[in-house]
Every structure is written in C-alpha cells, then in structure tokens.
Amino acid sequence: MFDGAHSLELDPQERRARLRLARSARIGPVTFHEAIAHFGSARAACTRMAACPDADIDREEAKLTRAGGQFLVAGDPAYPAALAAVPGAPSALSAVGDLTLLGRPTLAVVGARDASLAGRRFAAELAATLGAAGFVIASGLARGIDASAHEAALATGTVAVLAGGIDQIYPPQNADLHDRIAAQGLILSESPWGTPPVARAFPRRNRIVSGLSAGVIVIEAAAKSGSLITAQRAAEQGREVFVVPGSPMDPRYAGSNGLIRDGAILVRDANDILDVLGRPSVPTQPLGRKGQNQLDGDTAKVLEALGAVPTAVDELVRRCQVSAAAVAEVLLALELEGRLERHRGNRVSLM
Template sequence: MADAAFAGAASGIAARLRLIRTPSIGPVTYAQLLARFGTAQAALDAIPLLARRGGGRPPVLADPRAIAAEIARVAELGARHLFLDDPDYPPLLAQLENAPPALTMRGDLALLRRPCVAIVGARNASAAACRFARELAVQLGEGGATVVSGLARGVDTAAHVGALGTGTVGVIACGIDVVFPPENAALQERVGAQGLLLAEQPPGTEPRARHFPFRNRIIAGLSSGTVVVEAAPKSGSLITARLAAEAGREVMAVPGSPLDPRAQGCNLLIREGATLVQNAGDILQQIRPLDPRMVRAPGAGYGGPPPEDASDAVRRDVERLLGPVAVPVDELIRQSGHAPAPVSMVLLELELGGRLERHAGGRVSLVG
C-alpha cells in the first residue's frame, strides 16, 4: 500500500509539472485549471475540449519524458519541487496573482518563516554601495530578518555575503543547477548549503533576458519590503521595486549623490514616495506589519471563484467585449452582466485555444 501511495504521489507531481511546463499555460491559467478540475491530471484531460470551445487548437502539452528527466535531475541535485498548494509554499509569495506554480528549492525553507527583506541594486555598484549593502544585510540578520536577493554581481552579491551567517535566500533566473554569473559559483553553492536557493526555471535552463523579470517578481513577492541600493532609472532593480509596490509591499531606497548616475534610480524612488533608508533600523520598523507568520496562503493560489461551464450566450457576450486592447477582467464581468465564474471559464477556453493573451494587472486581450 505504501508503494502504491508513493507511485500516486509521483504521478501527481509529474502531472502538475506537465501542466506547468506546457508553454501556453501560465500561472493564472494553471491555478484556474486546478480550481476548476481539482487535479492536474483531470485538467490535462480537459484541455483539448476547452481549447476547441475557445475556437482554437489545443496547446502541445509538455513531453512526459522531459518531465521524468526533470524529476530525476532534481532528485540527483539533492533539491525538490515546491508547488503552490504545498503547505511549505511561501505565504507572502502565494498572495501574488501570478505566483509561480512550482519552484525548485535547495536549502532551509524555515528562513521564509521569518520576516524577509529584499536587497537589490546595480550590478556595477560602487564600492561604497556594496559595503553599505553588506552591512545592512549583517544588521538585518542580527535583527531577525532573512535577506533575499538575486545572486547577481554588485549589490546582490554583497547582500548575500553579509547575510550568509544569519540566513539568506537566493533567487536565480536559470535552472537550479546553472550558475550565473560564473564568478558567483562558490557563493551560489554556499547559499544553497547554508541558506535557501530557489529557481522557477527547470534544471538545465540557461538565463535569458526574459527570465529576469520573472525572477524579480519572486524576489519582491517573498519579501515584506524591498530595499534598492544604487540603481539606474531603467534597471531591473526598479522593476523589482515596482513589483513590490504593486503587491502592496514596502519600497525603500538608499539616497545617493545627484552627481552619480547610479544613484538616480534610488533618488527617483524616494521622490515618488519610497521610504528613505539610512540604516537597518529604518527597514525593520517598516516591515514588521507584514510578518509572514501573520499571512495565510491561499490553498490553490487562486482567489476568485472556480471557473464553471459557460453557456453560448456568455461566450458571445464576452467575445463581443474583447479586442486587441487589454481590458481588466473585472470590467468584462461588469459590462457582460454575467457572474465571474462563467466569464472566467470563457477566458480560460480562449486562452487554451490560443486566442487570448493575459497582461499584468489582471487584464486580457484577444490575440491578433
């Protein structure tokens, strides 16, 4: 009986990964499919019918052989998968509408049960900024916080080094077995051994430019607050700060000289309302209200009603309201006059049929 239970668990992991690794199924769609059908396998079985209802061809599902190879590789690395509906899934991250359905992790998950602070900044940071980031990380750790960053050059590296002794989380934009940048190989290994290493991409995935914004949302989502230490006006660090603000988290910045281009992003954030940070005490005072121990993660990561079958009338009304310009889903529900659940199902069908695109902020548009 134990062997049967293990086999059932393994097949459940494979089905969830196959759903997640299917390119046209994003985090929102994944969560809605599980909310509607209960299990990943039931969702996989239903996809062809849903896509036909949406007027398109069913998506090509992920290859089962690739999924089996991923599961074996994760086990070989001494890592494991962490799914959105697992009790250990980070509760603050689960609050995001587009929370990652699955993460690969290696290390100590208990670090995420403490208040988390993201420290991010320029890759070409000044020596003074790196020293300040490192000292902030040391002091935050001594104050009981976990430091989260992206294992990039510059400020990220300094933050991880400062927090190694007290607890740090590294979020990478590649597979958990890939090192980027190469000079951080030893640091990444130490973070995985002494802290916690997280990756959304499957093992073996090399970092691509499109992966970094996804990584940044995880950094912001894990954290009660994000601190920016030196950043250009159009940088990944400011993207992380924006994502933190959109998630309702604290955004903080270290001021710098107006003569230094690397300080312009931080000064801009402060001008727009970010908290000015001079020491770790300023940060700890801001993040206490968002202690993750006070937040309960949603069971399946989807806050709306489970989608339910829609009538032809609902389909006609929703498609009539859609166009190439992205519109909030709430507005579609209001103007259609239909309940949220069947409208959600129509959008799900259209997306699986390749006719709908989802945008940030809960907006959707027709493709083409």
C-alpha cells in the same frame, strides 16, 4: 492563487499533475491557476490540455534530486505563503538548500551590478544587521549589491532566486557564492532545469524576489536599472519599498532618488526599515566620516573636502591648501582602512 500555508500534503497524483501543468508549453502561472479552478483539479486539467509528459518530469526530478534539491509545487505545505498570495505566483519552483528559511520573515536587497565599494559595503552592513534582527535576506545572486547582501547574510539566512534553471550559475564569477548559499541557505528557480538565463527571465525572477519579502531595499539604482522593476513589482504586490538615497550628481542613484521622490521610504540605516515593520530598533554604526571629530591637521582637511561624489585629486590639493604629497599620504591611509574609493581620471570619493 493558492494559500501557501497548507498543513496537508497534496495527493501524490494531484501533485504530479500540477508539475506536469507547470512544465507544459504555453501554460504560464495565470493559466495554470485558471485551469485548476475551471476543471476542479490539475488531474482533470491534464486530461483536457496538452500537459507535459510524465517522462519529462521524471528526468528533471532525477537531476534535481541528484543535486540535493526538490520541487515546490503550488499547494505544497512548504511553498512560501507570502509568494503564494501574489497574483501569478510561480506554479512550481526548484529548490536546493534549507526550506525552513521560507517560513521566516524576509527582506529583499537589490541594486546595481556595477556598484561602488561604498554601495556594496552599505548593502553588506544592512544585510548583516537585518539578518541579526531575524530577517532572511533575499536577492538575485547578481554581481555587486546582490552578492554583497548574500555574503553578509550567509550566517543568518539568505535566499537566492535565479533567472535560469537551478543548475545555471550566473554570473559565472559567483559560482563559489552559489555553492555556499546552496549549502548554508537556499537557491530557488522557476525555470526548468537547464534553462539558460535569458533577458526576459530576469523580470520574472524579480517578482519572486519581491514576492517572498515584506519589503524591498534598493541600493544604487540607475535610471534604467533592473532594480526599478523589482521595486515596481514590490509596490504592485503591496510590499514596502525602501531606498538608500544618493547624491543627485551621481548617475548611479538617479533611479533610487526617483523612487524616493515618488513615495518610497528613505533609508539611512537598518532602523529606518525596522521601524516601518514594527520591529525593535538595533544599535547601528553610522556610515561615512568615522571618527572625524578626533582628527586634526591635513587628515581632517582632506576628509572635510571628500564626499560621496568623486573629486579630482588635484582639486583636493587646491581646496585643502596642503601639499600634493600630504594629500597622497592621507588618501593612501584612507584606502588602506577601506574608507576610500578610487575612480577613473584620478578621482576619489569617501566610503
């Protein structure tokens, strides 16, 4: 484990030796740190261990430089201090983008890939509000919650951590977002250039997302969601775990609600997070039935019957005791306002 707050540059030969160790087969982060502690330096370790050839480092560094990036090695001044304090911290990271973001307080936002519109909207609102409050938003560039959080935090600062090599854009539909984060934010990867994002790499990626952050915010985690791994890593690292609750009838929240049951901090808006972190509260706009007290007639009846749990349109007609045409008109208006989500089986829910 290294202190990431170094003010002195590493000796160039020692830094190169650390890169060779970091890219060596069968030398993971724990062995990397143990080897340096045992032999006194990475240079000494390289003379006693099967280290990666210099030529391999030259080739990877040339590709990274052409992409506008650079290596961050454990012990570099720019290596993030919060991550450096985590046991088994990455030996080296590839980075493309604004390294100054690593010196700012960070929060992670993670959640379902197949998230609801309401979940994505909540992720975006939280990320934007927390970004305006001074936090960088970290996530894993996945579909759904991750992408929504990154999009909302582009203007204030966002860090995307990849499971594969820094040149491996995954999922492909996030290629444009990847490029915008590289230009306006920061992309990080522990994996060597060209490494595909295989399944076992995602839990390793998740420990970096949580390790960079003061806390992890979980939105829409199902019972076996990968977001639960990130939450577990956060707890092991001494980070706060914040969770947005959901209906017990919605399987997308089974894991989230379980985290709350086990002691995670329930989140209703950004101030629930800021209060725990000792930051000033900010104005927030409650989500849900906006302006309902100003509504009357059929619209008020339909809104009263709608909730986060999908409801069949036929059931709405029966419950509201209004015509099917009137219900359809209200639902269309809500959908055009971005307040309604449609589901399979002619079911709808309120965002």
